[in-house]
Structure formats: structure tokens, C-alpha cells
Amino acid sequence: MIPNTATLLQLAYGRFAVGAFSINSIEQILGAFRGAAMAAAPLIIQISRRARQYAGPGVLEAAVHAAARLFPEILFALHLDHGDEQSCYDAIESAFYSSVMIDASQRSFEENIATTRRVVERAHARGLSVEAELGRLSGKEDDIAVDQSMAFLTDADQAAEFVERSGCDALAVAVGTGHGLHKFAGTGQLHLERLIQIQQRLPGFPLVLHGASSIPSEEIARINAAGGAVAPDAQGFPETMYLLAAQRGVAKINIDTDGRLIWARVMREHLRDHPAEIDLREPGRVFVAEYAQRVAHLCQCFGCAGRLAEVRRQLGWG
Numbered sequence: 001m002i003p004n005t006a007t008l009l010q011l012a013y014g015r016f017a018v019g020a021f022s023i024n025s026i027e028q029i030l031g032a033f034r035g036a037a038m039a040a041a042p043l044i045i046q047i048s049r050r051a052r053q054y055a056g057p058g059v060l061e062a063a064v065h066a067a068a069r070l071f072p073e074i075l076f077a078l079h080l081d082h083g084d085e086q087s088c089y090d091a092i093e094s095a096f097y098s099s100v101m102i103d104a105s106q107r108s109f110e111e112n113i114a115t116t117r118r119v120v121e122r123a124h125a126r127g128l129s130v131e132a133e134l135g136r137l138s139g140k141e142d143d144i145a146v147d148q149s150m151a152f153l154t155d156a157d158q159a160a161e162f163v164e165r166s167g168c169d170a171l172a173v174a175v176g177t178g179h180g181l182h183k184f185a186g187t188g189q190l191h192l193e194r195l196i197q198i199q200q201r202l203p204g205f206p207l208v209l210h211g212a213s214s215i216p217s218e219e220i221a222r223i224n225a226a227g228g229a230v231a232p233d234a235q236g237f238p239e240t241m242y243l244l245a246a247q248r249g250v251a252k253i254n255i256d257t258d259g260r261l262i263w264a265r266v267m268r269e270h271l272r273d274h275p276a277e278i279d280l281r282e283p284g285r286v287f288v289a290e291y292a293q294r295v296a297h298l299c300q301c302f303g304c305a306g307r308l309a310e311v312r313r314q315l316g317w318g
């Protein structure tokens with residue numbers, strides 16, 4: 001594990017983005033490592049505050065470190081996703097993590113800066129980096145569903161002031177995407193011009209794209225053909241635009257919903273086709289293989305596939 005995610009993001013900056021895959025189970029952990037190995041890509045594994053609550057603090061983290069021993073060639077960072085102040089401090093003290101995200105984007109500008117600043121001080125003292133968020137994405141985040149009308153884009157001037165005063169190492173920006181199944185529900189489109197403005201005000205500073213899952217329409221169709229009722233009007237982030245975003249300063253791309261769709265499709269099809277099956281390891285094996293394929297494919301789209309040897313050399317890992 002690399003101890004500081006920002007180091008990895010700086011190497012990627014302007015050339016490619018590193019995929020940050022949200023995990024909740026050992027199958028996702030194994031699939032993420034296998035996918036990164038297939039793509040020969042550096043990897044960020046992220047655990048959300050709610051995933052930590054689900055599994056119990058330290059459980060998923062220990063599993064990530066155990067799985068990493070099966071993939072000794074893979075260079076990875078472990079990141080806390082959408083943390084609040086307390087979960088950031090817990091993660092920093094646990095020594096499992098490379099970075100934390102403090103998400104105080106629901107608070108006022110001044111409170112967001114002050115909260116982020118406190119987390120930065122604690123994280124930097126332990127050698128971890130900090131991602132913060134400015135602006136508001138639509139969709140579901142933690143327990144809060146952000147209505148379309150409440151979503152707003154990150155302001156470029158505010159972003160520059162925020163980074164300067166908070167001392168954060170990476171910034172999640174709202175440029176039109178949303179969490180969950182409807183990427184552009186709030187704003188109708190990706191606001192590339194806003195991303196360019198932010199990059200111009202923060203040259204060389206790593207930006208993070210949340211709500212970036214590609215939502216393959218065939219996954220939705222297969223889930224629904226196997227008895228599901230997942231939004232047929234779901235809309236993903238266009239795969240051809242990932243690299244464009246990377247060239248505009250996005251060095252980390254967050255993927256959660258794509259993994260959930262694969263889980264739902266594999267489980268529904270497996271149980272439909274094997275009605276006498278009760279062993280969770282059978283669909284589990286299928287999931288690991290399918291998720292690994294998706295991770296590898298997304299790494300290709302992000303431009304980070306084939307970069308493993310180069311990044312290892314740059315970090316002095318031989």
C-alpha cells in the first residue's frame with residue numbers, strides 16, 4: 001500500500017485518472033485487485049463511512065490488506081470515502097488508510113473550510129492525504145438524497161480559495177454528475193467548461209470526479225429480464241469522456257454503482273438459473289470474475305491501464 005494517495009494522484013495528473021472502486025465485501029475486494037492486475041493499473045480501493053458501519057470498523061480494511069498479499073505486484077491506496085469528521089479521525093488512527101475524504105459539502109463554505117482544515121492537520125501529521133468536497137452532487141449520498149434543484153456546481157474562484165485555506169490535497173468537484181443511477185439528473189449534462197475553469201484556477205491540483213459510474217444499459221436490461229425493477233431510464237457517464245476529464249485535471253474517478261449493478265445482475269441470473277443453489281460461493285465466484293472484467297475495462301477508459309510499472313518506478317518501488 002502506498003501511504004499517501006496524493007502522491008499517486010500527482011503522478012497521474014493531466015495524463016490519466018486512477019480508478020477508485022468502492023467496496024463492501026470480500027468479493028468486491030478480490031475483484032478489484034484481480035481487475036487491476038488484468039489491466040496492469042494502479043488502484044484505489046475505497047471504503048465509505050457507511051460500508052465501515054455495515055462491516056464493522058477494521059473488517060473490510062483488514063480484508064483489503066490480506067487480499068493485497070495475494071497480489072504483491074499491485075500498487076494500491078486505501079481511501080475512506082465520504083467520511084464525516086469522526087470517521088476520518090478513526091481511519092487516520094487505524095493505520096489502515098492512505099487517505100481520507102472529509103465530506104462537509106452540505107455545510108456552509110466557512111464551516112466546510114474549518115472542518116476540512118481540522119482533518120488535514122490530523123491526517124498530515126500521520127502522513128495521509130485528504131480529499132474534500134465543494135459543491136453539491138445530485139443523487140443519494142450517505143443518508144441524504146439531494147434533490148435536483150438542490151444540486152449546484154463548484155465555483156472555480158471558491159475552489160481556489162477553498163484549497164488554499166483548507167490545505168486539502170485533492171478536491172471533489174460538482175460538474176454535473178450525480179451519485180446513483182442517473183448521472184446528469186440535476187444539471188442535464190457534464191459541465192466540461194466548469195471543469196476547465198476550475199483547472200485553470202487550480203493548475204496541477206488533483207480533482208476528483210464522483211458519481212462517475214458508466215451504468216451499462218445491458219446490465220439494467222439483464223437485471224430487469226431476471227426479475228429486477230431497476231430504473232430503465234438510468235443514464236451513465238459516457239465512457240469516451242473519462243479521458244477528457246482526466247486531461248482536465250481529474251486524477252481520481254469514483255465508481256460504486258457499476259459494481260452494485262454487476263452484483264444485482266449476477267445474483268438474479270444465478271438464482272434464476274440455479275433454483276436449487278444455496279451456496280453463496282457459486283455466484284460469489286461469478287461476481288469476482290465479472291467485477292474484475294469491469295474494473296479492468298474502466299481502467300482502460302481512465303487511461304491508467306498499463307501504467308503499473310511506470311508508476312512503481314516513479315514511486316521508487318522498483
Ligand code: G3H
Nearest residue numbers: 048050051141142179256
Ligand atoms: O458516494 C456515494 C456512494 O456511492 C454511496 O455509498 O451507500 O456506501 O454510502 P454508501
Ligand code: 13P
Nearest residue numbers: 180210211212213256257
Ligand atoms: P457512482 O454512484 O456513480 O458509482 O459514484 C460513486 C461515488 O462517487 C463514490 O464516492
Ligand code: ZN
Nearest residue numbers: 179210211254
Ligand atoms: Zn461520491
